[in-house]
Amino acid sequence: GEDVEQSLFLSVREGDSSVINCTYTDSSSTYLYWYKQEPGAGLQLLTYIFSNMDMKQDQRLTVLLNKKDKHLSLRIADTQTGDSAIYFCAEAILYGQNFVFGPGTRLSVLP
């Protein structure tokens, strides 16, 4: 079945880069997403990448996709304390008839 895995915790110092990793199992994924969730809030769409792309950059965010290894990463440049949150990786399969989320990576930014 479908499965998305992420490491659960990451700590970085303010100003450093953060790299959050994700692996997925379904090779028919069409879109892959990164969402951010702050305490008590819903999910905020940060960025997404179509499965035929290798990289996407959006301001401080860079998404890398390795289709062969089914590995997705999110790099946040110049990490700020406001970036502290839980980050979820998700894949859309069956052309969006099913979405699978990972367990989330809790990013802590230390001053």
Next chain:
Amino acid sequence: ETGVTQSPTHLIKTRGQQVTLRCSSQSGHNTVSWYQQALGQGPQFIFQYYREEENGRGNFPPRFSGLQFPNYSSELNVNALELDDSALYLCASSNRDRGLEQYFGPGTRLTVT
């Protein structure tokens, strides 16, 4: 702000009762997906409605049902509530005809006692 609204914000029910949660989708969106997020976990896909018909379903029993209305707002109904149904219920709207970016509402926190 995504333009996706959910009501109510919080709800407390007892085991065996029924509950209806509501979601208004973002203007221009024709698809609503519902998710259950238990504490400390990622969202689990319940089902999706596209143009008023169920378009995909996750691994949830039939006591989880839904509706989508002509204005594309949606309801999630849960019958015979169980303690494990306590969770944050999220809806996400999108326009399947234009892509698969989903925008989430703030969620409804359901507590079953």
